[in-house]
Amino acid sequence: MGLEVVGSSQAVLVLLQWIVQQAYSFAQQHAAQFGGSVTVTINPGLYNPTSSPAVQAFFQALQQLCGSYGTVEAMCEAMKAGGVFAWHGTDLSSLVNICRNSWNVNCRKCGIPAEFFGATPSVSLGYTKGGQHLILAFLLPSGFLSRAHGHVTVANPLHSSERYCLPVAVVSRSGVAPPGLY
Known part of the structure; x- marks a missing residue:
C-alpha cells in the first residue's frame, strides 16, 4: 500500500482527528x-496534512507499521490503544521548525540517536529556555x-524520512501569547 493510500485513508484522517481531540484533554490534565491553565494551539499542519512535512513524515512511519497490522483500520486502532502523548521542550525557533517539519535527526543533542520527551x-519545561511553551x-x-x-x-531512523513522533500542539502558559506556527 502506497503512502498516498495511507495519507488519504479515512481511518488515518479519523486517527488524526482523535489525536487532536485527545491532545486538548491531555493538555488540560x-x-x-x-501554573493553572494553558492555551493549546494545534499544529496547523494537522488540518492540511498534504502540505505539512511533519504530517507526511508521520504518515511515512504509519506506512512502515501498516504491514504488521494487515489493514490501515487495524493499524489505526492499535495506534489509539498503544500510542502515547509526551512533552518536548526546546527554544522558540526550534519549536516552530519542529511543528512545521518534524524533528531533524541531524540536530540531535549530545550525539545520542534519539528525540527526547518528558x-x-x-x-520538559527546563529545556524551553524560558519555560513558556512545550510541544505536545x-x-x-x-x-x-x-x-x-x-x-x-x-x-527515529537516521537514513529515512519517517518520524514516529508527531508534533500535535504547542501548549503555552496561560496569559502567554502562543507562537506563530505558520
Whole structure:
C-alpha cells in the first residue's frame, strides 16, 4: 500500500482527528504544572496534512507499521490503544521548525540517536529556555519508542524520512501569547 493510500485513508484522517481531540484533554490534565491553565494551539499542519512535512513524515512511519497490522483500520486502532502523548521542550525557533517539519535527526543533542520527551511537562519545561511553551507530541507504539524514569525517547531512523513522533500542539502558559506556527 502506497503512502498516498495511507495519507488519504479515512481511518488515518479519523486517527488524526482523535489525536487532536485527545491532545486538548491531555493538555488540560497537566495544566497545573504550567501554573493553572494553558492555551493549546494545534499544529496547523494537522488540518492540511498534504502540505505539512511533519504530517507526511508521520504518515511515512504509519506506512512502515501498516504491514504488521494487515489493514490501515487495524493499524489505526492499535495506534489509539498503544500510542502515547509526551512533552518536548526546546527554544522558540526550534519549536516552530519542529511543528512545521518534524524533528531533524541531524540536530540531535549530545550525539545520542534519539528525540527526547518528558512524560510530564515538569520534565520538559527546563529545556524551553524560558519555560513558556512545550510541544505536545503523539508517539507511535513501535520498536523506536522507549521509556525510563519519566523520560521517553524515540529513535527515529537516521537514513529515512519517517518520524514516529508527531508534533500535535504547542501548549503555552496561560496569559502567554502562543507562537506563530505558520
